[in-house]
Amino acid sequence: MTAVQATGVTKRYGSTVALDDVGITVEYGESHALVGRNGAGKSTLVSILTGLNRADAGSVTFDDEPAPALADRDAWRRRVACVYQKSTIIPALTVAENLFINRQSLERRSLISWKSLHAKASEVLASFGVDVDPARPAADLTVEQRQLVEIARALSFGARFIILDEPTAQLDGPAIERLFERMRGLQSSGVTFLFISHHLQEIFEICQTVTVFRDARHVLTSPVSSLSTDELVAAMTGDAAGLRVGHTRPSLPADAPVVLSVSGLRSEAFFGVDLSIRAGEVVGVAGSASSGKVELGEAVVGLRKATSGTVHVGQTAVRSGSVPDALKAGIGFVPEDRHKEGLVPTLGVGENATLPIMDRLGRFGAISPTRRRAVAERMINDLSIKTSGPDQPVSGLSGGNQQKVVMARALSSDPSVLVLTDPTAGVDVRSKESLLDVVDQVAAEGTAVLVISDELDDLRPCDRVLVMFHGEVTASFPRGWTDGELVAAIEGVSAEQGADE
């Protein structure tokens, strides 16, 4: 008996083949990993396994029985719970209602008791370490809290089969640990998981079996224990060149001028941050979700108003809380929430990528489509964005490729300061390398780069890494730090303390 089996599944979107005759078999009680590069078809398979999309060909069975009719949403929901890659939180509803959506009446009574719903929601949220009032609208949640609510919803539903599509892309270290603890607990009680992630170490940590997709096809299925990371990467990319180890960037010339200077910057989430970045320098900021690092980035790029302090690009002061001002001063950025602040889903790849530079694409305010196309094609190439062309709406791109479009947009204005928040979230291992290469390249051309992330791979190429804890910069590491000391600092254990133990 198998929990889920898909055979011969094919799915096309127009001329794009998203899945080409693929199959997957998930056995009872295992955690099955599904990996592949951006656009390999993973999320497409998820949408078919959860009954949101109809496959053009092929069949799906649950417990050896054919899947229910597409219209019978209840039946699907009884068989499978899912955390989708794309947020399914409804901002206008409260957190509690999002958590219990479509099952608000708890004891099968038809009347909803809001009081017990809120109480129950508080309980669930607390067990996932989410500290929010369940009666608040979900619009107030941070990106990470939103993700945790989605996870809590899927796990608390009582389903025997749970799909998690890149649940960890937006989580910090402790939250990932908590999720894994939960998964192990559920797994020992017989729950089956299908787990998608671009963090390969997570696959080795939590899964027993792995299936690899490449270019819409099934490449291999194997026990995790019999594969090495390099073999896994080779299966995903189709070439034997392993992942790059180590990273060399020429060191900074001593006379490089300071490009970005931040002094005494302060908001509700961080206090009195001073920071200066020189031309060609790449500075990382690490910290947990509550450290204020994301808010710091938002204040620098104008998405958030600082209560005091200044931001200067060269000699120009940047008005606080104004994105147009920041752009004009030469700041480009990748925001944390790509859906809200990063993309216009209905517009094409090219148009999204060139939004900040519309005024440079033609004369007298007109936009020359050929110029835009040219710029867009160059970006698609540089960042290896998988798309059918510059005119494809970004809503039709895979999650990781959408992230690359946000990156392209940030780069489009040739910024002198580049602020990148979680730039590689959801990006596959190989694309991550090319993305970081692009960062190196812009730095080499004299741009000051601020990388805000707790992804060690993003931070490794940085000239120095600052660590924030509860709104303050508590440590600074020059290049050559070890993972252990950085993680300790992120978690608020200072290096000396760590050494004492």
Added chain:
Amino acid sequence: MTKTLQFARFRDLALLPAIVVLMIVGALVDPVFLSADNLTNVLQQRTELSLLVLGQALVLISGKIDLSLESTIGLAPALALGLIIPASAHGLGVELPEWTAIPLCLLIGVVIGAFNGFLILKLQLSAFIVTLGMLTVLRGLQIGFTEGQNLFEVPLSFTYLGSARWFGLPASVLICLVAFAIGIVALAYFRQGRSIYAIGGNAEAARAAGIRTERVLWTVLIIASLLAALAGLLMTGRLGSVGPAQGQGMIFTVFAAAVIGGVSLDHGKGTLFGALTGVLALGLIENILTLGGVSPHWIQAIYGAIILIALLLARFTSGKAQD
């Protein structure tokens, strides 16, 4: 926690102070204003509008829009009557038995809603354009088969609901209150009601959560049309006949009342109670203008301006943007 709850409550009640102020202004303008007769009158004249607002609010919360309601309110009773009255009275000559008139009227509402749903949900056409087209088509149908005439030969059974009084109040007012009460409870305490908010907020997410979005939307469109047909029935009873322009131009007021009452045109937000206060506020304003002896030639301009001012006030008292 209590704070946010109170705040949500408060937004719901944002128009109540305005209504109190209007009552005071009304009393100052003319002592007749506060008389039971006048107030009942205001309520009764607003019953049809409030049923349309109820329907439209449901549709708006679910993320769609239905402009054709203002034609349904005319066509449904007109066609139902046309099917029972003789050709000499501008009927269709079918002359069905009299008792079928009310069921027919409501059924016509259901059919129109179902047809709207078919075009919007099955054929995936834009709700705005579909219902704008239907608005014109339905009005045209009514004018076509009545040859632009009033239908005067209305059987007593048909006018009963719109003109009867129960417990000292117009029956139509009571019907309206019951309809709103059901709607308010359904939207606050039933899963099916909450799913309307979920769909309006994010239809894809709602579907992922197991909600049958198409079925819910279809139901909402049918209920809205049914309410419009009911409103048409009440209006016919109140006026004693069906004119070719019955309901024409009402849709603007419907939207104004809904938005003043805090229902967002940006989907998934607002409450029926708020919508009801919106209707009341507009009704009081119009009544005060009439009592104040404003020249009938000017009343339209002033009324329109006051709606805009009311929108402004609602914007600032509720403290949130109207989309």
